[in-house]
Amino acid sequence: MSRRPLLNRRLDGHGTTIFAEMSALALTTGAINLGQGFPDTDGPEEIREAAVRALREGKGNQYPPGPGVPELRTAVAEHQRRFYGLTFDPDTEVLVTAGATEGIAASMLALLEPGDEVIAFEPFYDSYAASIALAGGVRVPLTLRAPDFRPDLDALRDAITPRTRLLLLNSPHNPTGMVPTREELTAIAHLAVEHDLLVVTDEVYEHLAFDGEHVPLVSLPGMRERTVSLSSAGKTFSYTGWKIGWVTGSAALVAAVRTAKQYLTFVSGGPLQYAVAEALRLPDAFFTGFREDLRAKRDLLTAGLTAAGFEVYRPQGTYFVTTDVAPLGAKDGIAFCRALPARAGVVAVPNAVFYDDREAGRTQVRFAFCKRPDVLTEAAGRLRAAFAG
Numbered sequence: 001m002s003r004r005p006l007l008n009r010r011l012d013g014h015g016t017t018i019f020a021e022m023s024a025l026a027l028t029t030g031a032i033n034l035g036q037g038f039p040d041t042d043g044p045e046e047i048r049e050a051a052v053r054a055l056r057e058g059k060g061n062q063y064p065p066g067p068g069v070p071e072l073r074t075a076v077a078e079h080q081r082r083f084y085g086l087t088f089d090p091d092t093e094v095l096v097t098a099g100a101t102e103g104i105a106a107s108m109l110a111l112l113e114p115g116d117e118v119i120a121f122e123p124f125y126d127s128y129a130a131s132i133a134l135a136g137g138v139r140v141p142l143t144l145r146a147p148d149f150r151p152d153l154d155a156l157r158d159a160i161t162p163r164t165r166l167l168l169l170n171s172p173h174n175p176t177g178m179v180p181t182r183e184e185l186t187a188i189a190h191l192a193v194e195h196d197l198l199v200v201t202d203e204v205y206e207h208l209a210f211d212g213e214h215v216p217l218v219s220l221p222g223m224r225e226r227t228v229s230l231s232s233a234g235k236t237f238s239y240t241g242w243k244i245g246w247v248t249g250s251a252a253l254v255a256a257v258r259t260a261k262q263y264l265t266f267v268s269g270g271p272l273q274y275a276v277a278e279a280l281r282l283p284d285a286f287f288t289g290f291r292e293d294l295r296a297k298r299d300l301l302t303a304g305l306t307a308a309g310f311e312v313y314r315p316q317g318t319y320f321v322t323t324d325v326a327p328l329g330a331k332d333g334i335a336f337c338r339a340l341p342a343r344a345g346v347v348a349v350p351n352a353v354f355y356d357d358r359e360a361g362r363t364q365v366r367f368a369f370c371k372r373p374d375v376l377t378e379a380a381g382r383l384r385a386a387f388a389g
């Protein structure tokens, strides 16, 4: 047997994800899991029933079409028009993926040559670094800094080189909860046009902007032909296990991403695609209610964390809140999170793992608030007893 490491160099350092590690810790300790971002209540009953109906009626039980079932592609196009006034051709400008995760991976594999630089704001969602690495790209992180995590546009300008191919953005931003303003996005768009860059925008939390509005980057001047937008049913409809996502963009960009995607999964989730098509057509009240529900949960958990002595960076969007544990005397968020289940009966995630510049996030810890109010209240009570008792 060769002594060469089994895992290739591209994936070196991308071992078990923090979500898997912390969710496993929650299971073995019985602690309340505010780590991995998944809701503890399923999404709308009628959408689950739509999935059951599709399964029973044999819709999607055999390979659906590669780009996704036409019903879902049409529903995605309608959703983009309803919420943002954007027009996409369901046949050529929409692609269904196995969650946004596959959309990210397929975009990187399709659009990068080895050595191409990808600029992304850190802390970033962990699959970004891995997907860039798989494609042989070089990630160029720009650090968002507490307390407000605004994108540094001068730093962005300085980071662009002749090798920069692509900007990978996440808006609203996980884990900081930052929602870029229209002005910030306009400045980013100007730079993209000026330097002829592609942009991939991950908008999985598009319906969770509490303060400020969610502006799709593709809606800004000059961006239509250079932007790949990603979203997913997991977050908006609270079915994270279904892994139905979608890509929208120009026909040329979608064709490129589809080329990579067809060799990753080819297709996935046939019957679920029909149900998500119905979900996207839910009335406006569903989307508003979802946001208001999560806003109340944000307020509940942030108040609890503040009372327990954490420094809380109030999120403008997403269902995560980033805190700093330095006021509790902690020096390292990773050690803090490993000890937290035993100390307080709660699981959280250390933000340091989302940074290349680990120092910048050393004492940051993220909590998810997509949980029932009684669970959030119980978790806050435990944290208060452990740290402020």
Ligand code: PMP
Binding pocket: 037, 098, 099, 100, 101, 102, 125, 170, 174, 202, 204, 231, 232, 233, 234, 235, 240, 243, 244, 245
């Ligand atoms: N992007 C971000 C920013 C996320 O937080 C997540 C997590 N769930 C994903 C992408 C992945 O989405 P999906 O589950 O649809 O693959």
Ligand code: GLN
Binding pocket: 017, 019, 020, 035, 036, 037, 038, 174
């Ligand atoms: N996106 C979710 C989070 O940020 C989890 C996704 C995952 O487990 N890979 O917590």
